[in-house]
Amino acid sequence: MAILFKSAWDDAGEWTRCIQAEEPELEVRVWPEVGEAADIEFALVWEPPPGDLKRYPNLKAIFSLAAGVDHILGDPELPEGVPIVRMVDQSLTAQMSEYAIYHVLRYHRNMHLYESFQRERRWEQLPLHRAQDRRVGMLGIGVLGQDAGRKLQALGFDVLGWRRAARPIDGIETFHGPDGLTPFLNRTDILICLLPLTPATRGILNAGTFAALPEGAFVINMARGGHLVEEDLIGALGSGQPGSGHLAGATLDVFREEPLPPDHPFWRHPKITVTPHIASLTDARSGAQDIIDNIRRLRAGTPVRNLVDPEIGY
Ligand code: NDP
Numbered sequence: 489m490a491i492l493f494k495s496a497w498d499d500a501g502e503w504t505r506c507i508q509a510e511e512p513e514l515e516v517r518v519w520p521e522v523g524e525a526a527d528i529e530f531a532l533v534w535e536p537p538p539g540d541l542k543r544y545p546n547l548k549a550i551f552s553l554a555a556g557v558d559h560i561l562g563d564p565e566l567p568e569g570v571p572i573v574r575m576v577d578q579s580l581t582a583q584m585s586e587y588a589i590y591h592v593l594r595y596h597r598n599m600h601l602y603e604s605f606q607r608e609r610r611w612e613q614l615p616l617h618r619a620q621d622r623r624v625g626m627l628g629i630g631v632l633g634q635d636a637g638r639k640l641q642a643l644g645f646d647v648l649g650w651r652r653a654a655r656p657i658d659g660i661e662t663f664h665g666p667d668g669l670t671p672f673l674n675r676t677d678i679l680i681c682l683l684p685l686t687p688a689t690r691g692i693l694n695a696g697t698f699a700a701l702p703e704g705a706f707v708i709n710m711a712r713g714g715h716l717v718e719e720d721l722i723g724a725l726g727s728g729q730p731g732s733g734h735l736a737g738a739t740l741d742v743f744r745e746e747p748l749p750p751d752h753p754f755w756r757h758p759k760i761t762v763t764p765h766i767a768s769l770t771d772a773r774s775g776a777q778d779i780i781d782n783i784r785r786l787r788a789g790t791p792v793r794n795l796v797d798p799e800i801g802y
Contacts, residue, residue: 489513489514489529490515490517490528490530491507491514491531492517492519492522492528492531492532492533493518493519493533494518494532494535494536494537495533495534495553496535497534500518502772503532503775503776504518507776510776510777511780514780519540525545527546528544528547530550530783531547531549531550531551533550533551533552533559534552534554534559535559536560539565540563541570548571548786549570549573549782549783549786549792550570550571550572550573551573551575552573552575553770554574555574555580555631555632556684556711556712557572557796558684558714560572561798561801571786571795572796572798573795574794575775576631577771577775579774580770581632581768583769584768585635587741587766587767588639588640588680588710589640589643592622592645595736596622596645598614600761604758620646623647623675624640624646624647624648624680625647625648625650625673625678625679626649626650626680627650627672627679627680627681627692628650628682629649629660629682630682633682634657636682638659641659641660648660648661649662649663650662650672651664652664652688670700673697674701674702676701676702677701677704677705678706679706679708681693681708681709683711683712684712684801684802685711685712686800686801686802688800689715690714690715691716693717693720693721694717695720695723698720698734698735704735705735706737706738706739707737707739708739709742710741710742710767712742713740713742713743714744718744722757725737725738725757725759726759728757730759733759735759737760737761738759738761739760739761739763740754740760740762741763741764741766742767746765748762748764
């Protein structure tokens with residue numbers, strides 16, 4: 489039996505060591521050295537080539553190397569009926585929350601402005617706001633949104649969330665569905681996108697969404713580049729000078745095209761902060777433990793954790 493590993497970004501050698509430390513009997517075949525296709529029982533992938541996964545007649549499960557599965561569900565020839573499992577991992581969750589907290593605090597404490605003041609040798613103190621007066625809206629409040637939201641609450645921020653289901657979340661005010669979106673946006677000073685990329689959420693960070701945020705709001709996209717209509721963000725940020733435009737700033741970790749092309753306007757925009765998809769990186773050791781645990785569950789016929797519903801796309 490073998491597990492196929494395919495990723496252009498993750499370290500195949502490290503993943504092989506970590507998987508075999510957990511399950512020495514499981515052979516790891518690193519794409520494209522796949523060998524006999526019938527040997528492949530499991531696939532662990534990031535952006536598998538379209539049509540590849542249907543080549544393995546004995547495939548029992550597809551594991552995503554990331555929390556999102558849009559890079560798998562985009563394959564129009566995905567084998568039918570094979571369960572898809574996403575990555576839910578404590579260290580990944582903690583890293584995502586660190587990123588969210590860092591950028592919320594940066595805007596909340598005007599650090600983005602002091603960075604430019606220093607370049608101009610300008611000594612100027614700006615007024616401070618109380619954390620409880622700053623409303624942080626989690627656009628998508630699942631595993632990652634709830635962890636970041638609770639940690640931001642612990643710092644005193646007024647946290648709210650938007651989700652698909654009409655289910656309350658203990659201690660966090662939530663809005664749901666298309667009807668809940670505008671009221672949620674109207675009350676959000678710092679918007680953090682932590683949605684999965686699905687047909688329903690693609691392009692959700694658009695001119696209408698930005699206009700529904702209060703003047704001077706900030707946007708942090710740490711989910712997927714496909715959520716953002718890039719031209720609409722440029723429009724909402726105005727000339728790029730402080731005080732111009734409806735939005736005060738944006739931090740982007742993910743992009744329509746990655747790596748972000750060198751001539752892309754985001755690189756030099758004074759109100760945009762760019763990071764190279766590093767909000768979190770999957771940890772091979774804990775990730776491998778999680779995958780092997782799920783493989784054992786599959787074999788034992790017990791419920792698998794973190795299964796994806798391909799119908800809704802996450
Ligand atoms: P979850 O599935 O746990 O949470 C997703 C949230 O989005 C849920 O609250 C869900 O609602 C909500 N949602 C989904 N579709 C809709 C919709 N149509 N309308 C309203 N709400 C919706 O995912 P995670 O928190 O684990 O991960 C979120 C995303 O973060 C990933 O899919 C990935 O894209 C991104 N990510 C980015 C990383 C990076 O390095 N930049 C790393 C890891 C993840 P409900 O609660 O009702 O189900």
